[in-house]
Amino acid sequence: MKKTSRKNRKPKIGGQILFPVVSLIYLLLYNSAPEKTLEALNKSLSILTHLLPVFITVIVIMGLITALLQVKKMGGLLGKQSGIKGWSIAIIGGILSHGSALIWYQMLADLRDHKVRDSLIVTFLYTRAIKLPWLPLMISYFGFTFTLLLTVYIIIGAIIQGIIVDKMSSGKHL
Amino acid sequence: MEHQAFIQAFFKSLKGFLFNLPLLVSVILLTGLFEVFITPQMLSSLFSGNAFLDTLTGTIVGGASVGQPFVSYLIGGELLDDGLSFYAVTAFILSWVTLGIVQLPYEYSLFGARFTLTRNLLAFIFALLIAIATVQSLVWFK
Known part of the structure; x- marks a missing residue:
């Protein structure tokens, strides 16, 4: 790869x-x-x-x-050996991030150069589908249960996609 | 030492950004075109009434659309009122934020073909799977 x-x-x-x-x-x-x-x-x-x-x-x-943060530290936080900490940062970061994806692409590409795993980038980008400021509007349109279920499934889906990318790339970049 | 590292990293990021600027501007220009020329009515007309096909269509149309997420809720709400299946609407609002067909050239330039293809393919498949799982679970909860 x-x-x-x-x-x-x-x-x-x-x-x-x-x-x-x-x-x-x-x-x-x-x-x-x-x-x-x-x-x-x-x-x-x-x-x-x-x-x-x-x-x-x-x-x-x-x-x-x-x-x-030196490159080594960045690799430790979100690199190969990052473990649950890395997944948590990717999920929470994705949920909290807002603004155009174009902005995040540039930053994520830079982080990727600093040995951040592709799987965590994929997970981060997918959890961005949870738009915290728009949740009340989603609830008003589609109901609380639907919004809750969709949010939970997005997180689960993001983790599974990250795992798939991890398996495909064997910890390296795609 | 840290000051020097900052300057170095700043210029490295700036160089990367400037290198990709023409591509970024092109993608933004496409976004503007899409937002003005493609109306919600045009999007609604693409659905046929078949639940399975509409779920696929919803994923593709959502992925090709651009704009604030709330726009997808508004269109999704209207589509539901028009009798479109919940599966299709869920796939539509999900792919609206997870797939970016207009942004593909920019993603490709930064991450390469393999990453971009894999990520978007997974996002497409998972839009369908999550739509099915969400609506099925909703049925169980009711």
Whole structure:
């Protein structure tokens, strides 16, 4: 199993290809529906301006984590030998995390370079499906029992997925 | 020493972020397009009324959709009122937050093909399994 480190993390379909393709889609759509296309562009700009400060914060936090916790410690907390502590951090972290997944991808990719297990990243990403601030709304729409059951099954599902990834990767990166 | 380590790590993360910025902007631009051009009515029209097929459709449609989670609850609530099965609605709201078809290029660029494929495939299968388990358990509790 090959590790995808930052050095060989060069995408095959990178922004150099996708950006011109998306720009072309915008141009084509602008010809047929200019108002809606501009609305989409405005929406995208609003998302981007909302996310950029968060990204900068994430970069600073990653710098701090790396400086304060040495790589060995990070590996101990969330690496091969992390055990129940690692699973607990992944589950609780996923539940408590909020905001766009795009922000978390960057941080998780950095942590992965610091020997954090893929299984814990998968578990973290799946438990993000539990959206604490939106639980009251979910209860009002679908009921308390449904929300409780779904939440419990999401946690169980996240752990099983993590175990599957662990078995598939034999403790290394996929 | 720690100060130096921070500066070093900061620039390393910044470099990685800037490298992926065009891809990130592309994904955000796609998100904007999706949010404006794909309406909840369009999503609702994709369901057929067959519980099994609708559960599969719900998972795919939820995975392809983008937006705040509460939007999926609103659409899910409307779909339930329209007579769609609870299995399909559960799969839909779950895959809305666990699958990200629009974000795939970005995930792939950061984690590689194998990780991205495995994670999304597992998320897809588990959206179906969890939908079935949740609704079945709900029946038992009632």
